[in-house]
Structures are given as C-alpha cells and as structure tokens.
Amino acid sequence: MIETFEKFNMPRYERVRWQIQLLLTENKWDKDTPLPTESELSDKYKVSVGTVRKAVEKLVEDGILFKQQGRGTFLKQPNFEASLLRFFKFRDKDVGYLTPTGLVKKIVSISGVNIINEKLNLHNNESLIYIERVRIVDNKIILSEKIWLPRSLFENLVTLAPEEFENLLYPFYYKKCGQFVSSAVEKLSFIKNHIDIYLNSDGKKDLVKVCRIAKNLKGEPIEYRESYGLADNFSYEVNIN
C-alpha cells in the first residue's frame, strides 16, 4: 500500500490523510472520542508532527474532523437535517428560522429500480428500502421526502415500524446500521403543477425538488433522497469567491 502511494508521487501528508480516513471508518468514533493525538499519529505513520497537522487540516477543511484546543481532534457528526435549511427557510413570526421535525410515514422493502440503483452504484437486481417521510413545522407539513437505501447496508431497518424512527435520520442510520453519512451532493430544480400526497391536498402546485445523494467517508453513495417543498417557501443564499 505505502509503496503504491510512493509510486504515484503522493506527498506524505496525503498518504497520512488517507490512512486517517481509513481509521475513521472504524465504527467507534463519536463526538467525545478523540482521535490519537498528533504526536501519536506522527509516531505511527513515521512522519513529523507538521506533516500530520497538514493532513488533519485537510480533513478539517473537508468538514470530516474538527479540532478543539486542549481537548483533541474529533470526528464531526454532520447535521444535514438542519442543513436542509440550505434550500428552504421557514420563518417563524417570533423565533426566526426553525428546524423542522421529521416523521416517517411509510417504509417498505422493494426490488431494484434501475434509475435509483444507478445513482446508488448498485446492480439493477439489488433490492432497496423505500421510505416516505414528511418534515413538519408548527404542525404543518412543509416538506415531503422520498428516500431509497441499499437494502444490503440497511437490513436492520426493514423490520421497523414508522414510529420507531427517530427525528433525525442520519444519526439513526449510524446507530442502527453503522452507516455514517459524511457528505452529499444536492441538485435543485423547479417543477410546475405537480401533485404530492403529503404536501398539498387542494390540487397541483409549483414545487421545488431537491435530489440528494448522500455519501459515506469513502465517497460511496448510501442514500438517494428526493425532497419536495412549495416554491413559495423557497429561499437560498450562496457566497462566491
């Protein structure tokens, strides 16, 4: 392995970075379990502390680790549920922005669906778990979600009833199935005159559709999700450099 890295002229800090990333796939890091210290890592991988620091810095930039002076370096548990606010902002009269709660309405095991399996890098015959879920603010459904998971990775979910799911799905995946979501790609589009059983009872509406592929630390897709919301609630802000 190390020889391979060397052959490709990969700098040591990159090599260390991948070693650490490998370390992180072990299911034992939570927000209070620090990684080995910088000097331990520098001993382990036979590089200077400065090189370890550079590797770790990259992982911090990627949002995978976070450091706390005096305490240590930790695996970051991203909160995508809150960061759906990237696309939708639901403003309360008094409080400001709200985080919607999640409620699973339906969960079934289904056979492979070509276009979904493709997004999840699965063979067409591999079966899936399909979930319907709504997001609620102030007793009002404001988002409707369809979720597809590779059954092979999420076997432990198939026997659960909708009520047994928790409010936030990604920490739940990790607890029940050891699947850790570390990044995602979202694609946004606009669809007109659509109907959604959870979202609008009174006919067709203009909706915003967000397609998300969520990935684990290795960059492998582990969830495909489509979120629908009313276009009226939509708001998005981005910084450009």
Add this chain to the structure above:
Amino acid sequence: MIETFEKFNMPRYERVRWQIQLLLTENKWDKDTPLPTESELSDKYKVSVGTVRKAVEKLVEDGILFKQQGRGTFLKQPNFEASLLRFFKFRDKDVGYLTPTGLVKKIVSISGVNIINEKLNLHNNESLIYIERVRIVDNKIILSEKIWLPRSLFENLVTLAPEEFENLLYPFYYKKCGQFVSSAVEKLSFIKNHIDIYLNSDGKKDLVKVCRIAKNLKGEPIEYRESYGLADNFSYEVNIN
C-alpha cells in the same frame, strides 16, 4: 497599526494576511504580475517563511490569490460572468455548457434609491449608475440584468454608450475604474407570473431571480445586480460537507 494587531492577540500570519490584502488594493496586479516572493514578504514583515506561507494559503483558500510552482503568486481575476453558471445551465445540443455573452442595452445616471443605496452601504442621497443588460446564447436572450453602481466609484462609466462596454463587466470595471470585484453574495428566489421587457414578449412567465451584492477586497459592496431568467432553464447543484 501593528501594535493594534498585537493587542487583539492576532496571530502573526493573520497580521501578514491583512498586510498582503492591503498590498493587493494597489492597482497594479494583473494575472502576469507576481506578488513579492515568499522570502521577500518574510523579510518585509519580519516573520519566517512558514508564517508567510500560512497567510498566503488563507488568501488562496479565499479565492483571492493563486500560486503556480516555479512562477510565483498572483492576484486571481475571478470570472463571475462564467460563474453565473452556478445557477443557470444552458445546454447546447452539441457543445455542452455555454457561457453567455453580455450586451448592455441602457446606461443612465440616477439619483439615490433607498433600498438600493442601503444594499450598497451608501447614504440615501448618493447618486447611482443604472444599467440594463442582457445575456445571450445562440442569438437568444436568456438572462435579463439590472445593475446599480455607486456613481462616486464608477464616474468614468457615465459618459460611455452601451456599445462601448465589453462582454465581461468585472474586468471592464477594473480597467476603467480600478474597481476589483473579489467576492459576492447571491440570493435566489422564484417569482411567478412576472413580466420582463427583454426576456419574454408573450406575456407573464415564471422567473428565477438572483440578487447579487458584489464586493471588493475590503469586503465593501460595489455593485448590486438582479438577474432574471426563465425558471425552465434553471438548474443548480451544490456539495455539502
């Protein structure tokens, strides 16, 4: 100045970063004029090369500088015109994605407008330049833009006719007025049944509206722009970490 920095416990690399940023506001850096070398900077600011490197790294992350091994470090000329593709993707049958060309239709000097002046951090009585501009792909208008500039900074533009503007505005601002756009905030929203004189001749349409505040190196707003496009053409993709 330096004492001030020290008092606030600002690390040296941060201080150096600000010094460099100050350097950059001098109107003499283009894509072929390298900054002073790392060792020159380390002499000048009385810190080690490693500290300079850290300062420069930050500026590279911010998209303000770029480095090229063997050549030097340069001020980055961001191409926002191309990066409007952040929100709109216009797909050509053959070529893939296209960069639209820009055409100024109208330029006038106007008195202050409260809501605009606010966005530009101007007093209400300060006057503005107002520009209407369209973006064209394949002989078809696909974006309509309204642009407001502080007249005090862009005095040199008021005497120009629409034809005298170049395809890309931001390099043009820099050439004519020494105003360098280095970052921006964009806000996206949907508007229904709107009419736009350049965009749609056959009545009201659903539009996507992108409001942009463009800023100089000091973070001061220097342009406010509203871009309108048909919702059908809209597509946006984002990575989350």
Add this chain to the structure above:
DNA sequence: AAGTGGTCTAGACCACTCT
C-alpha cells in the same frame, strides 16, 4: 500539573518554470 492543539521558527531538499 499534565496533556492537548495553536503558533512560529530556521533550515533542508525537491519540482517546476523560465531564460
């Protein structure tokens, strides 16, 4: 007080670009 990450230095050698 002990241990963590945060800052900073001085110097070495490598990889690339230009002339």
Add this chain to the structure above:
DNA sequence: GAGTGGTCTAGACCACTTG
C-alpha cells in the same frame, strides 16, 4: 542555472481544557 513555490523536519513556546 537561477529562482519560484512544494514538501518536510525538529524543535520551541503559547493557550486552552481537564483532572
């Protein structure tokens, strides 16, 4: 060949957190 940034080291001292 001269000069640039790219990688890497070994060590110092500081700031913060925890027992």
